[in-house]
Amino acid sequence: MREIHLSQITAAVRDLTVSANTHLGQDVLEAFERAIAQEVSPTGKDILAKLIENAHIAQEEGIPICQDTGFAVVFVELGQEVHLVGGELKEAINEGVRQGYQEGYLRKSICHPFTRKNTADNTPAIIQVEVVPGDGLHLTVAPKGGGSENMSRVTMLTPAVGIPGVKDFVVQRVKESGANPCPPTIVGVGIGGTFEMAAILAKKALLRPLSSQNPDPELSTLEQEMLEEINCLGIGPQGLGGRITSLAVHVNMMPCHIASLPVAVNIQCHAARHKEIEL
Amino acid sequence: MGEAIRLTPPLTDADVERLQIGDRVLISGVIYTGRDAAHKRLTDLIQAGESLPFDIKGQIIYYVGPSPPKPGRPVGAAGPTTSYRMDAYAPELIRLGLKGMIGKGARNQQVKDAMAEFKAVYFAAIGGAGALMAQAIKKAEIVAYEDLGPEAIRRLEVEEFPVIVVNDVRGNDLYEEGVKQYAITG
Numbered sequence: 001m002r003e004i005h006l007s008q009i010t011a012a013v014r015d016l017t018v019s020a021n022t023h024l025g026q027d028v029l030e031a032f033e034r035a036i037a038q039e040v041s042p043t044g045k046d047i048l049a050k051l052i053e054n055a056h057i058a059q060e061e062g063i064p065i066c067q068d069t070g071f072a073v074v075f076v077e078l079g080q081e082v083h084l085v086g087g088e089l090k091e092a093i094n095e096g097v098r099q100g101y102q103e104g105y106l107r108k109s110i111c112h113p114f115t116r117k118n119t120a121d122n123t124p125a126i127i128q129v130e131v132v133p134g135d136g137l138h139l140t141v142a143p144k145g146g147g148s149e150n151m152s153r154v155t156m157l158t159p160a161v162g163i164p165g166v167k168d169f170v171v172q173r174v175k176e177s178g179a180n181p182c183p184p185t186i187v188g189v190g191i192g193g194t195f196e197m198a199a200i201l202a203k204k205a206l207l208r209p210l211s212s213q214n215p216d217p218e219l220s221t222l223e224q225e226m227l228e229e230i231n232c233l234g235i236g237p238q239g240l241g242g243r244i245t246s247l248a249v250h251v252n253m254m255p256c257h258i259a260s261l262p263v264a265v266n267i268q269c270h271a272a273r274h275k276e277i278e279l
Numbered sequence: 280m281g282e283a284i285r286l287t288p289p290l291t292d293a294d295v296e297r298l299q300i301g302d303r304v305l306i307s308g309v310i311y312t313g314r315d316a317a318h319k320r321l322t323d324l325i326q327a328g329e330s331l332p333f334d335i336k337g338q339i340i341y342y343v344g345p346s347p348p349k350p351g352r353p354v355g356a357a358g359p360t361t362s363y364r365m366d367a368y369a370p371e372l373i374r375l376g377l378k379g380m381i382g383k384g385a386r387n388q389q390v391k392d393a394m395a396e397f398k399a400v401y402f403a404a405i406g407g408a409g410a411l412m413a414q415a416i417k418k419a420e421i422v423a424y425e426d427l428g429p430e431a432i433r434r435l436e437v438e439e440f441p442v443i444v445v446n447d448v449r450g451n452d453l454y455e456e457g458v459k460q461y462a463i464t465g
Contacts, residue, residue: 041461043301043443050408058356058410067346067356067409067429105355107346107429116316118428147361147383147406179454180361180384182406234462238383238405240443241457271407 001083002135004279006092009084009139012277013096013125016141017072018104020275021064024055027210028247028272034211035184035237035244044242048184051237051270066271069106070143072097072125073203081135094123109146128200140207142274148181148267154199157261163222166191166263171229173265174246179239182269186210187230187249190264192256202266205250207274214251223249283441289337290378292398298444300453304402305439310339310381312433314360317424318368325371332423332432336376339402343381344429345419346409353419354435356409359383362401366390373399381442385454395450402442403453415440 029052036048058065074093078084086092101108101122108122132138153173157165170189177185190201214220226249236242247270256262286294287308298304311333313321321331342362346355362382369380370393378399383406386394394400404412418436425431445453 041457043457047405050405050411054405054408054411057414061349061410063349063352063410063413064346064356065410066407067344067358068360069346069356105347105349107344107355109344109429120428145407150361178385178458179403179406180363182383232463234458234460236457236461238403239385239454239457240403240445241453241459241461243461269407 002081003083003085004137005085006087006089008279009089009092010096010099012139012279013074013093013141014100014103016139016275016277017097017100017106017143020141020143020273021069021104021106022058022062023275024058024065025272025274028270029055031210031247035247039237039242039244041236041240041242043240044237044244047237047240048244064106065273066145067107068109068145068147069101070145070273071110071149072122073142073144074125074127075140075142075204075207076127076129077132077138078129079134079136080131082137089129090127093125093127097121097123097125137279138276139279140274140276142207145269145271148185148269151177151181152264152266154195154262154264156195157263159261161261166261167222167226167229169263170226170249170265174230174267175233175235177267178235181267182271183235183239184237184244184247184270186268186272187226187246188266188268189249189251190266191251191253191262193254193262195262197254198262198264199266201252201254202264205252206266206268206272208250210248216253219251219253223251288339288378290339291337295378295398295400296448298400298447300444300447300451300456302444304442304444306339306442307438307440308436310341310435310437310440311422312343312345312435313340314342314344314430315364316427316430317432318365320424322368322371325375333434335372337378339379339381340372340377341381341435345413345433346429354413354416357413357416358409359404359406362386369393373397385452386446391446391450391452394446395448398448400444400448401446403445404442412440
Protein backbone atom coordinates (compact mmCIF):
# COMPACT_ATOMS: atom_id res chain seq x y z
CA MET A 1 0.00 0.00 0.00
CA ARG A 2 1.51 3.30 -1.07
CA GLU A 3 0.84 6.23 1.20
CA ILE A 4 0.13 9.70 -0.19
CA HIS A 5 -0.20 12.58 2.22
CA LEU A 6 -3.13 14.85 1.48
CA SER A 7 -0.95 17.93 1.84
CA GLN A 8 0.67 16.83 -1.45
CA ILE A 9 -2.73 16.88 -3.09
CA THR A 10 -3.54 20.34 -1.70
CA ALA A 11 -0.24 21.70 -3.04
CA ALA A 12 -0.75 20.05 -6.43
CA VAL A 13 -4.30 21.38 -6.81
CA ARG A 14 -3.12 24.88 -5.82
CA ASP A 15 -0.34 24.86 -8.42
CA LEU A 16 -2.48 23.32 -11.17
CA THR A 17 -5.25 25.83 -10.53
CA VAL A 18 -2.89 28.75 -11.05
CA SER A 19 -1.00 27.31 -14.02
CA ALA A 20 -4.19 26.21 -15.81
CA ASN A 21 -5.55 29.74 -15.58
CA THR A 22 -2.40 31.50 -16.74
CA HIS A 23 -0.77 29.05 -19.19
CA LEU A 24 -2.84 28.07 -22.20
CA GLY A 25 -1.98 24.60 -23.52
CA GLN A 26 0.35 24.28 -26.50
CA ASP A 27 -2.33 22.21 -28.27
CA VAL A 28 -4.75 25.16 -28.11
CA LEU A 29 -2.12 27.64 -29.35
CA GLU A 30 -1.32 25.33 -32.27
CA ALA A 31 -5.05 25.05 -33.03
CA PHE A 32 -5.23 28.88 -33.16
CA GLU A 33 -2.37 28.90 -35.67
CA ARG A 34 -4.11 26.34 -37.88
CA ALA A 35 -7.37 28.31 -37.56
CA ILE A 36 -5.70 31.52 -38.77
CA ALA A 37 -4.57 29.69 -41.90
CA GLN A 38 -8.09 28.34 -42.52
CA GLU A 39 -10.16 31.40 -41.58
CA VAL A 40 -11.36 33.53 -44.50
CA SER A 41 -12.81 36.46 -42.53
CA PRO A 42 -10.23 39.26 -41.97
CA THR A 43 -11.91 40.12 -38.64
CA GLY A 44 -11.82 36.44 -37.71
CA LYS A 45 -8.11 36.17 -38.50
CA ASP A 46 -7.42 39.31 -36.48
CA ILE A 47 -9.32 37.94 -33.47
CA LEU A 48 -7.46 34.62 -33.61
CA ALA A 49 -4.13 36.47 -33.71
CA LYS A 50 -5.23 38.49 -30.68
CA LEU A 51 -6.08 35.29 -28.80
CA ILE A 52 -2.48 34.12 -29.31
CA GLU A 53 -1.20 37.52 -28.13
CA ASN A 54 -3.53 37.30 -25.13
CA ALA A 55 -2.16 33.88 -24.16
CA HIS A 56 1.41 35.20 -24.36
CA ILE A 57 0.61 38.23 -22.17
CA ALA A 58 -1.11 35.99 -19.61
CA GLN A 59 1.86 33.65 -19.44
CA GLU A 60 4.50 36.38 -19.26
CA GLU A 61 2.70 38.46 -16.66
CA GLY A 62 1.23 35.56 -14.72
CA ILE A 63 -2.30 36.89 -15.04
CA PRO A 64 -5.36 34.87 -16.06
CA ILE A 65 -6.03 34.21 -19.75
CA CYS A 66 -9.65 35.14 -19.04
CA GLN A 67 -11.13 37.02 -16.07
CA ASP A 68 -13.62 34.19 -15.66
CA THR A 69 -11.27 31.81 -13.92
CA GLY A 70 -14.13 29.41 -13.66
CA PHE A 71 -15.54 26.70 -11.50
CA ALA A 72 -12.70 24.45 -10.33
CA VAL A 73 -13.49 21.06 -11.84
CA VAL A 74 -11.13 18.41 -10.49
CA PHE A 75 -10.80 14.88 -11.79
CA VAL A 76 -9.04 12.34 -9.57
CA GLU A 77 -7.93 8.95 -10.78
CA LEU A 78 -7.12 7.20 -7.55
CA GLY A 79 -5.13 3.97 -7.64
CA GLN A 80 -6.75 1.33 -5.46
CA GLU A 81 -3.35 0.53 -3.91
CA VAL A 82 -3.09 4.08 -2.54
CA HIS A 83 -3.70 4.89 1.10
CA LEU A 84 -4.48 8.59 1.59
CA VAL A 85 -3.27 9.93 4.93
CA GLY A 86 -3.42 13.21 6.79
CA GLY A 87 -7.00 14.33 6.31
CA GLU A 88 -9.94 14.10 3.92
CA LEU A 89 -9.58 14.04 0.14
CA LYS A 90 -12.45 16.43 -0.54
CA GLU A 91 -11.22 19.00 1.96
CA ALA A 92 -7.63 18.68 0.70
CA ILE A 93 -8.80 19.49 -2.84
CA ASN A 94 -10.97 22.38 -1.69
CA GLU A 95 -8.06 23.79 0.31
CA GLY A 96 -5.90 23.64 -2.83
CA VAL A 97 -8.60 25.53 -4.73
CA ARG A 98 -8.88 28.08 -1.91
CA GLN A 99 -5.12 28.70 -1.89
CA GLY A 100 -4.78 28.76 -5.67
CA TYR A 101 -7.58 31.26 -6.22
CA GLN A 102 -6.31 33.50 -3.42
CA GLU A 103 -2.57 33.36 -4.12
CA GLY A 104 -2.96 33.38 -7.91
CA TYR A 105 -5.18 36.50 -7.98
CA LEU A 106 -7.92 34.46 -9.61
CA ARG A 107 -11.54 35.59 -9.61
CA LYS A 108 -13.87 33.96 -7.13
CA SER A 109 -16.98 33.17 -9.13
CA ILE A 110 -18.98 30.72 -7.02
CA CYS A 111 -22.17 31.86 -5.30
CA HIS A 112 -25.43 30.76 -3.65
CA PRO A 113 -27.93 29.94 -6.42
CA PHE A 114 -30.67 32.22 -5.05
CA THR A 115 -29.10 34.90 -2.86
CA ARG A 116 -26.10 35.08 -5.24
CA LYS A 117 -23.85 35.55 -2.20
CA ASN A 118 -20.27 34.69 -3.19
CA THR A 119 -18.56 31.86 -1.26
CA ALA A 120 -15.49 34.13 -1.47
CA ASP A 121 -12.89 31.40 -2.02
CA ASN A 122 -14.18 29.70 -5.18
CA THR A 123 -15.08 26.54 -3.31
CA PRO A 124 -16.65 24.07 -3.44
CA ALA A 125 -14.77 22.40 -6.27
CA ILE A 126 -16.58 19.93 -8.51
CA ILE A 127 -14.78 16.68 -7.75
CA GLN A 128 -15.01 13.48 -9.78
CA VAL A 129 -13.15 10.51 -8.29
CA GLU A 130 -12.55 7.32 -10.20
CA VAL A 131 -10.85 4.37 -8.57
CA VAL A 132 -8.38 2.75 -10.95
CA PRO A 133 -5.86 -0.11 -10.71
CA GLY A 134 -2.36 0.57 -9.39
CA ASP A 135 -0.73 2.81 -6.83
CA GLY A 136 -0.76 6.12 -8.70
CA LEU A 137 -2.86 9.22 -8.29
CA HIS A 138 -3.66 11.36 -11.31
CA LEU A 139 -5.06 14.85 -10.80
CA THR A 140 -6.59 17.05 -13.48
CA VAL A 141 -7.74 20.58 -12.75
CA ALA A 142 -10.01 22.07 -15.41
CA PRO A 143 -11.35 25.54 -14.54
CA LYS A 144 -14.64 25.96 -16.44
CA GLY A 145 -16.01 29.36 -17.40
CA GLY A 146 -19.67 30.26 -17.00
CA GLY A 147 -20.33 31.69 -20.45
CA SER A 148 -19.70 28.49 -22.35
CA GLU A 149 -21.11 26.27 -19.58
CA ASN A 150 -24.42 28.20 -19.88
CA MET A 151 -24.69 27.15 -23.52
CA SER A 152 -24.34 23.43 -22.68
CA ARG A 153 -27.30 21.02 -22.67
CA VAL A 154 -28.30 17.43 -21.92
CA THR A 155 -31.13 15.77 -23.79
CA MET A 156 -32.75 12.35 -23.88
CA LEU A 157 -33.34 11.57 -27.55
CA THR A 158 -35.60 8.88 -28.97
CA PRO A 159 -33.38 5.96 -30.08
CA ALA A 160 -35.03 6.04 -33.53
CA VAL A 161 -33.32 9.34 -34.41
CA GLY A 162 -29.93 7.58 -34.47
CA ILE A 163 -26.74 9.25 -35.64
CA PRO A 164 -28.53 11.97 -37.70
CA GLY A 165 -30.55 12.97 -34.63
CA VAL A 166 -27.43 13.22 -32.48
CA LYS A 167 -25.62 15.29 -35.10
CA ASP A 168 -28.60 17.59 -35.49
CA PHE A 169 -28.81 18.19 -31.72
CA VAL A 170 -25.10 18.99 -31.44
CA VAL A 171 -24.98 21.31 -34.46
CA GLN A 172 -28.18 23.10 -33.43
CA ARG A 173 -26.79 23.68 -29.94
CA VAL A 174 -23.71 25.34 -31.39
CA LYS A 175 -25.85 27.36 -33.81
CA GLU A 176 -28.20 28.63 -31.11
CA SER A 177 -25.25 29.49 -28.84
CA GLY A 178 -23.95 31.94 -31.45
CA ALA A 179 -21.40 34.36 -30.05
CA ASN A 180 -22.23 33.65 -26.39
CA PRO A 181 -19.72 30.89 -25.56
CA CYS A 182 -16.69 32.76 -26.98
CA PRO A 183 -16.08 30.93 -30.26
CA PRO A 184 -13.96 29.34 -31.57
CA THR A 185 -15.17 26.66 -29.18
CA ILE A 186 -14.38 23.06 -28.45
CA VAL A 187 -17.50 20.91 -28.39
CA GLY A 188 -17.54 18.03 -25.92
CA VAL A 189 -20.18 15.43 -26.68
CA GLY A 190 -21.25 12.58 -24.41
CA ILE A 191 -23.43 9.89 -25.94
CA GLY A 192 -25.06 7.09 -23.96
CA GLY A 193 -24.95 6.16 -20.29
CA THR A 194 -27.59 7.80 -18.13
CA PHE A 195 -28.73 11.41 -17.88
CA GLU A 196 -25.83 12.45 -15.60
CA MET A 197 -23.25 10.13 -17.20
CA ALA A 198 -23.75 11.70 -20.62
CA ALA A 199 -22.80 15.07 -19.14
CA ILE A 200 -19.71 13.66 -17.42
CA LEU A 201 -18.66 11.94 -20.68
CA ALA A 202 -19.04 15.28 -22.48
CA LYS A 203 -16.99 17.13 -19.89
CA LYS A 204 -14.23 14.49 -19.98
CA ALA A 205 -14.17 14.72 -23.79
CA LEU A 206 -12.96 18.31 -23.37
CA LEU A 207 -9.79 17.09 -21.65
CA ARG A 208 -8.55 15.27 -24.75
CA PRO A 209 -5.72 17.19 -26.47
CA LEU A 210 -6.76 19.11 -29.59
CA SER A 211 -5.82 17.47 -32.89
CA SER A 212 -5.65 14.07 -31.18
CA GLN A 213 -7.52 11.28 -32.93
CA ASN A 214 -10.47 9.52 -31.34
CA PRO A 215 -9.31 5.87 -30.98
CA ASP A 216 -12.72 4.68 -32.22
CA PRO A 217 -12.76 5.14 -36.04
CA GLU A 218 -16.56 5.46 -36.10
CA LEU A 219 -16.50 8.24 -33.51
CA SER A 220 -13.55 9.90 -35.21
CA THR A 221 -15.62 10.12 -38.41
CA LEU A 222 -18.61 11.42 -36.45
CA GLU A 223 -16.41 14.12 -34.88
CA GLN A 224 -15.11 15.22 -38.29
CA GLU A 225 -18.58 15.29 -39.83
CA MET A 226 -20.01 17.37 -36.99
CA LEU A 227 -17.04 19.77 -37.05
CA GLU A 228 -17.53 20.32 -40.79
CA GLU A 229 -21.24 21.05 -40.31
CA ILE A 230 -20.50 23.43 -37.43
CA ASN A 231 -17.89 25.29 -39.42
CA CYS A 232 -20.42 25.83 -42.22
CA LEU A 233 -22.68 27.78 -39.85
CA GLY A 234 -20.79 31.05 -40.48
CA ILE A 235 -20.62 32.07 -36.80
CA GLY A 236 -16.82 32.38 -36.78
CA PRO A 237 -14.43 33.75 -34.15
CA GLN A 238 -16.40 35.70 -31.51
CA GLY A 239 -19.55 35.20 -33.60
CA LEU A 240 -18.67 38.08 -35.90
CA GLY A 241 -18.80 35.88 -38.99
CA GLY A 242 -16.29 33.37 -40.31
CA ARG A 243 -15.47 29.74 -40.94
CA ILE A 244 -13.83 28.76 -37.67
CA THR A 245 -16.71 28.44 -35.21
CA SER A 246 -15.21 25.42 -33.45
CA LEU A 247 -11.67 24.11 -33.20
CA ALA A 248 -12.74 20.53 -32.54
CA VAL A 249 -15.57 18.19 -31.63
CA HIS A 250 -14.67 15.45 -29.16
CA VAL A 251 -17.02 12.54 -28.54
CA ASN A 252 -17.13 10.02 -25.71
CA MET A 253 -19.63 7.18 -25.92
CA MET A 254 -20.81 4.27 -23.76
CA PRO A 255 -23.76 1.86 -23.80
CA CYS A 256 -27.17 3.18 -22.78
CA HIS A 257 -30.57 1.79 -21.73
CA ILE A 258 -32.66 0.09 -24.45
CA ALA A 259 -35.24 2.87 -24.03
CA SER A 260 -32.81 5.79 -24.21
CA LEU A 261 -30.35 7.79 -26.26
CA PRO A 262 -28.86 10.37 -23.86
CA VAL A 263 -26.76 13.09 -25.47
CA ALA A 264 -24.88 15.89 -23.70
CA VAL A 265 -23.15 18.84 -25.32
CA ASN A 266 -20.62 20.61 -23.13
CA ILE A 267 -19.33 23.69 -24.85
CA GLN A 268 -15.84 24.91 -24.02
CA CYS A 269 -14.71 28.42 -24.90
CA HIS A 270 -11.36 28.92 -26.63
CA ALA A 271 -9.77 29.45 -23.20
CA ALA A 272 -9.66 25.68 -22.88
CA ARG A 273 -7.84 25.31 -19.61
CA HIS A 274 -6.73 22.11 -17.98
CA LYS A 275 -3.54 20.95 -16.34
CA GLU A 276 -2.69 17.57 -14.87
CA ILE A 277 -0.12 15.80 -12.74
CA GLU A 278 0.72 12.26 -11.68
CA LEU A 279 1.56 11.98 -7.98
CA MET B 280 -10.53 46.84 -42.25
CA GLY B 281 -10.81 50.62 -42.15
CA GLU B 282 -9.24 53.10 -39.79
CA ALA B 283 -10.47 52.88 -36.21
CA ILE B 284 -12.82 55.57 -34.88
CA ARG B 285 -11.77 57.23 -31.62
CA LEU B 286 -14.37 57.98 -28.97
CA THR B 287 -14.25 59.55 -25.53
CA PRO B 288 -17.34 59.43 -23.27
CA PRO B 289 -19.66 61.12 -22.48
CA LEU B 290 -21.08 60.42 -25.93
CA THR B 291 -23.69 62.52 -27.73
CA ASP B 292 -26.48 61.36 -30.05
CA ALA B 293 -24.30 62.53 -32.97
CA ASP B 294 -21.36 60.44 -31.73
CA VAL B 295 -23.37 57.23 -31.82
CA GLU B 296 -25.46 58.02 -34.90
CA ARG B 297 -22.40 57.98 -37.13
CA LEU B 298 -21.34 54.51 -35.96
CA GLN B 299 -22.10 51.54 -38.17
CA ILE B 300 -21.88 47.83 -37.56
CA GLY B 301 -18.38 46.50 -38.13
CA ASP B 302 -16.73 49.81 -37.24
CA ARG B 303 -13.64 49.36 -35.13
CA VAL B 304 -13.63 51.82 -32.26
CA LEU B 305 -10.93 52.79 -29.76
CA ILE B 306 -12.41 54.16 -26.54
CA SER B 307 -10.36 56.43 -24.28
CA GLY B 308 -11.40 58.08 -21.03
CA VAL B 309 -13.85 56.86 -18.42
CA ILE B 310 -16.17 53.85 -18.71
CA TYR B 311 -18.12 52.04 -15.97
CA THR B 312 -18.37 48.32 -15.20
CA GLY B 313 -21.53 46.43 -14.36
CA ARG B 314 -22.80 42.85 -14.44
CA ASP B 315 -26.06 41.14 -13.47
CA ALA B 316 -26.07 41.92 -9.76
CA ALA B 317 -25.12 45.60 -10.19
CA HIS B 318 -27.74 46.03 -12.93
CA LYS B 319 -30.40 44.63 -10.63
CA ARG B 320 -29.46 47.16 -7.95
CA LEU B 321 -29.45 50.06 -10.43
CA THR B 322 -32.89 49.01 -11.62
CA ASP B 323 -34.16 48.78 -8.03
CA LEU B 324 -32.93 52.36 -7.42
CA ILE B 325 -34.69 53.62 -10.56
CA GLN B 326 -37.94 51.93 -9.51
CA ALA B 327 -37.65 53.50 -6.05
CA GLY B 328 -37.16 56.90 -7.69
CA GLU B 329 -33.66 57.30 -6.26
CA SER B 330 -30.57 58.62 -8.03
CA LEU B 331 -27.93 56.31 -9.48
CA PRO B 332 -24.39 56.08 -8.01
CA PHE B 333 -23.00 57.75 -11.15
CA ASP B 334 -24.45 60.02 -13.84
CA ILE B 335 -25.36 57.63 -16.61
CA LYS B 336 -25.98 60.27 -19.31
CA GLY B 337 -23.71 59.71 -22.30
CA GLN B 338 -21.80 56.91 -20.56
CA ILE B 339 -20.65 53.45 -21.57
CA ILE B 340 -21.13 50.39 -19.36
CA TYR B 341 -18.68 47.53 -19.80
CA TYR B 342 -20.09 44.13 -18.84
CA VAL B 343 -17.08 42.80 -16.96
CA GLY B 344 -16.10 41.30 -13.64
CA PRO B 345 -12.31 41.63 -13.58
CA SER B 346 -10.07 39.17 -11.80
CA PRO B 347 -8.25 40.68 -8.78
CA PRO B 348 -5.28 42.94 -9.55
CA LYS B 349 -1.73 41.91 -8.79
CA PRO B 350 0.03 44.49 -6.62
CA GLY B 351 0.60 47.71 -8.56
CA ARG B 352 -1.94 46.91 -11.25
CA PRO B 353 -5.46 48.43 -11.63
CA VAL B 354 -7.16 45.14 -12.59
CA GLY B 355 -6.30 41.55 -13.37
CA ALA B 356 -7.78 40.04 -16.53
CA ALA B 357 -10.77 42.04 -17.78
CA GLY B 358 -12.58 40.70 -20.84
CA PRO B 359 -16.32 40.96 -21.48
CA THR B 360 -19.01 38.70 -20.03
CA THR B 361 -22.05 37.47 -22.00
CA SER B 362 -24.50 40.34 -22.49
CA TYR B 363 -27.92 38.66 -22.72
CA ARG B 364 -28.05 38.44 -18.92
CA MET B 365 -28.26 42.24 -18.83
CA ASP B 366 -31.03 42.43 -21.48
CA ALA B 367 -33.78 42.67 -18.86
CA TYR B 368 -32.19 45.80 -17.38
CA ALA B 369 -30.58 47.56 -20.36
CA PRO B 370 -33.59 49.29 -22.01
CA GLU B 371 -34.36 51.32 -18.87
CA LEU B 372 -30.73 52.47 -18.58
CA ILE B 373 -30.70 53.39 -22.29
CA ARG B 374 -33.87 55.43 -21.78
CA LEU B 375 -32.07 57.32 -19.00
CA GLY B 376 -29.22 58.25 -21.33
CA LEU B 377 -26.78 55.31 -21.45
CA LYS B 378 -25.08 55.58 -24.85
CA GLY B 379 -22.98 52.45 -25.08
CA MET B 380 -22.62 48.92 -23.79
CA ILE B 381 -19.60 46.65 -24.19
CA GLY B 382 -19.99 42.89 -23.93
CA LYS B 383 -20.18 39.76 -26.04
CA GLY B 384 -23.08 37.87 -27.58
CA ALA B 385 -26.40 38.91 -29.10
CA ARG B 386 -28.95 41.28 -27.51
CA ASN B 387 -32.72 40.78 -27.56
CA GLN B 388 -35.21 42.80 -29.59
CA GLN B 389 -36.19 45.02 -26.65
CA VAL B 390 -32.59 46.17 -26.23
CA LYS B 391 -32.21 46.73 -29.99
CA ASP B 392 -35.46 48.73 -30.06
CA ALA B 393 -34.30 50.88 -27.14
CA MET B 394 -30.96 51.50 -28.88
CA ALA B 395 -32.81 52.69 -32.01
CA GLU B 396 -35.31 54.84 -30.11
CA PHE B 397 -32.96 56.54 -27.65
CA LYS B 398 -29.73 56.45 -29.73
CA ALA B 399 -27.30 54.01 -28.20
CA VAL B 400 -24.92 51.36 -29.54
CA TYR B 401 -23.66 47.96 -28.49
CA PHE B 402 -19.99 47.09 -28.84
CA ALA B 403 -18.29 43.70 -28.71
CA ALA B 404 -14.93 43.23 -27.05
CA ILE B 405 -12.97 40.01 -27.54
CA GLY B 406 -14.34 37.46 -25.09
CA GLY B 407 -11.69 35.39 -23.40
CA ALA B 408 -8.92 37.87 -24.16
CA GLY B 409 -8.93 39.21 -20.61
CA ALA B 410 -5.18 39.60 -20.28
CA LEU B 411 -5.00 41.58 -23.52
CA MET B 412 -8.02 43.80 -22.76
CA ALA B 413 -6.56 44.65 -19.34
CA GLN B 414 -3.58 46.31 -21.04
CA ALA B 415 -5.89 49.17 -22.10
CA ILE B 416 -7.16 49.74 -18.55
CA LYS B 417 -5.01 52.28 -16.74
CA LYS B 418 -6.94 52.90 -13.53
CA ALA B 419 -9.85 51.32 -11.66
CA GLU B 420 -11.81 52.43 -8.64
CA ILE B 421 -14.96 51.06 -7.08
CA VAL B 422 -17.82 53.57 -7.17
CA ALA B 423 -20.62 51.38 -5.79
CA TYR B 424 -21.54 47.99 -4.34
CA GLU B 425 -18.14 46.93 -3.03
CA ASP B 426 -19.87 43.98 -1.34
CA LEU B 427 -20.43 42.47 -4.79
CA GLY B 428 -16.68 41.84 -5.17
CA PRO B 429 -15.92 41.25 -8.86
CA GLU B 430 -19.43 42.49 -9.67
CA ALA B 431 -19.00 45.90 -7.98
CA ILE B 432 -19.43 48.96 -10.21
CA ARG B 433 -15.98 50.25 -11.13
CA ARG B 434 -14.94 53.46 -12.82
CA LEU B 435 -12.27 52.51 -15.33
CA GLU B 436 -9.88 54.84 -17.06
CA VAL B 437 -9.04 53.32 -20.42
CA GLU B 438 -6.72 54.18 -23.29
CA GLU B 439 -7.58 53.00 -26.77
CA PHE B 440 -9.79 50.22 -25.52
CA PRO B 441 -10.57 48.18 -28.70
CA VAL B 442 -14.17 47.28 -29.54
CA ILE B 443 -16.32 46.57 -32.62
CA VAL B 444 -19.80 47.99 -33.25
CA VAL B 445 -22.31 45.11 -33.25
CA ASN B 446 -25.63 46.99 -33.04
CA ASP B 447 -26.04 50.50 -34.40
CA VAL B 448 -28.93 52.98 -34.02
CA ARG B 449 -30.46 51.82 -37.32
CA GLY B 450 -31.28 48.34 -36.03
CA ASN B 451 -28.42 46.54 -37.79
CA ASP B 452 -26.79 43.54 -36.16
CA LEU B 453 -23.23 42.44 -37.01
CA TYR B 454 -23.79 38.96 -35.56
CA GLU B 455 -26.65 38.36 -38.01
CA GLU B 456 -24.86 39.96 -40.95
CA GLY B 457 -21.59 38.15 -40.23
CA VAL B 458 -23.27 34.76 -40.17
CA LYS B 459 -25.16 35.56 -43.40
CA GLN B 460 -21.92 36.50 -45.09
CA TYR B 461 -19.94 33.40 -44.10
CA ALA B 462 -22.53 30.61 -43.76
CA ILE B 463 -22.21 27.78 -46.26
CA THR B 464 -25.62 26.30 -47.02
CA GLY B 465 -26.74 23.22 -48.94
